[in-house]
Amino acid sequence: MNPELTKNPLAEGGEMGALIRAHDWSKTALGSSAGWPQSLKTSIAIMLRSGYPASVCWGHAMTTFCNDSYIPVMGKKHPHRLGWAGKEVWPEVWDQVGPRMDQVLNQGQQLFTRDLLFLIDRKGFIEETYFTVSYSP
DSSP states (O other): OOHHHHHOTTSOOHHHHHHHHHSOGGGSTTOOGGGOOHHHHHHHHHHHHOSSOOEEEETTTTEEEEOGGGHHHHGGGTTTTTTOBHHHHOTTTHHHHHHHHHHHHHHOOOEEEEEEEEEEESSSSEEEEEEEEEEOO
């Protein structure tokens, strides 16, 4: 393991890791990254190193982070929606995603769904997509 990761769990992570490190988080609900809880830093570090498309939505604002493998899912929303609230990143599917996120956040339940249909806008038009999703508290 890279010894720098012990000091800074966000020291790597490809393009998204660099964007997360460079972002001015003081203007978000999370505040400066220097004050983030270790659990958030660890969650982001795990996500950044995953080879699978992954995102972390943190807190009641559902502040959104994603890894390099998730960039194609974001489409035209990348990179400018980094750190936005989940409902602002995905307004076209928030009626499906929001209740799942609330259930995870408020009830601590994990949810897993295969081949979930989402009508998303990632290329400038609404397209039919299917994802296997897992939401964990």
